[in-house]
Amino acid sequence: MSSNNTTALITGASAGIGACFARFLAAQGHDLLLVARREQRLQELATELRAQYGIRCEILAADLTDRQAPKAIMDYATEQGLEIDVLINNAGLSGKTAFSETPWDILDAELQLMVTAVTELAHRVLPGMRARGFGRIINLSSIAALSPPGGSLLYSGIKSYVFLMSQSLDMELKPYGIHVTALCPGFTHSEFHDVMGTRDAANHLPGILWQEPEAVVKEGWHAVNKGQPVCVPGTVNKLLAASMRPIPTRIQYFLGKTFNPFKES
Numbered sequence: 001m002s003s004n005n006t007t008a009l010i011t012g013a014s015a016g017i018g019a020c021f022a023r024f025l026a027a028q029g030h031d032l033l034l035v036a037r038r039e040q041r042l043q044e045l046a047t048e049l050r051a052q053y054g055i056r057c058e059i060l061a062a063d064l065t066d067r068q069a070p071k072a073i074m075d076y077a078t079e080q081g082l083e084i085d086v087l088i089n090n091a092g093l094s095g096k097t098a099f100s101e102t103p104w105d106i107l108d109a110e111l112q113l114m115v116t117a118v119t120e121l122a123h124r125v126l127p128g129m130r131a132r133g134f135g136r137i138i139n140l141s142s143i144a145a146l147s148p149p150g151g152s153l154l155y156s157g158i159k160s161y162v163f164l165m166s167q168s169l170d171m172e173l174k175p176y177g178i179h180v181t182a183l184c185p186g187f188t189h190s191e192f193h194d195v196m197g198t199r200d201a202a203n204h205l206p207g208i209l210w211q212e213p214e215a216v217v218k219e220g221w222h223a224v225n226k227g228q229p230v231c232v233p234g235t236v237n238k239l240l241a242a243s244m245r246p247i248p249t250r251i252q253y254f255l256g257k258t259f260n261p262f263k264e265s
């Protein structure tokens with residue numbers, strides 16, 4: 001099987017990086033199963049991609065904070081006769097309010113969306129990938145996993161988990177023809193900061209820190225096909241990530257505490 005004749009499941013395909021992955025993979029001839037909560041957005045994107053590229057594009061409106069969602073998505077794929085060869089575990093967001101002031105059900109939903117659903121979807125696509133001897137999984141981590149601890153609720157911890165588990169999965173699965181990559185973008189133009197409520201602060205960050213989602217997607221796809229377990233897209237992000245690694249933990253803590261652009265003043 002080649003990496004451009006496959007079916008890809010993309011979560012969070014209604015906006016930002018996920019929608020960009022859908023356009024990118026459709027342009028290469030992949031069939032798609034697109035998942036997010038906003039069905040109308042998914043429908044419009046699917047109509048566009050079917051017309052433009054002649055691919056098969058199915059959609060499923062699902063809320064990944066629902067514990068039943070990963071199984072329901074895979075059941076739907078089976079009903080539709082879709083074998084998932086590529087998984088883009090992308091859906092995500094960041095809370096902004098302080099941990100101690102946030103109700104547990106909101107924190108629980110973040111963990112379900114970006115830890116449990118990510119892990120469960122990976123687990124559920126693996127039997128098919130192993131049977132076919134081919135698979136590509138991209139898990140959206142973040143440069144936050146490589147940076148000083150931040151004030152964005154659980155975000156740094158969640159993305160650190162995704163960063164490490166992706167590498168462990170890659171080690172386990174490479175012998176079966178399955179590559180796993182933790183894709184670690186920095187600031188990327190999308191709806192992320194609108195959802196987080198930090199658009200004004202984000203707009204004040206220097207332009208050099210920002211990437212377009214197209215560049216992130218292209219580099220991430222190249223990395224997973226080359227078998228690279230970690231991809232930090234863009235030169236500026238690579239330099240930032242490399243410069244953070246040798247810094248002692250206590251200094252990382254100080255930097256995180258002092259330079260959080262999204263901290264309430």
Ligand SMILES: NC(=O)c1ccc[n+]([C@@H]2O[C@H](COP(=O)([O-])OP(=O)(O)OC[C@H]3O[C@@H](n4cnc5c(N)ncnc54)[C@H](OP(=O)(O)O)[C@@H]3O)[C@@H](O)[C@H]2O)c1
Nearest residue numbers: 012014015016017036037038064091092187188190191192
């Ligand atoms: N943008 C950045 O600067 C940046 C940097 C590093 C990492 N990332 C990561 O990249 C990924 C994509 O973010 P983005 O920047 O593209 O943000 P975005 O434009 O806000 O898109 C987020 C996507 O996730 C979906 N989503 C959110 N909650 C969901 C839920 N409960 N169930 C199903 N789908 C859900 C949204 O769809 P619906 O609202 O329709 O459900 C949307 O399609 C995230 O994991 C994020 O942490 C982003």
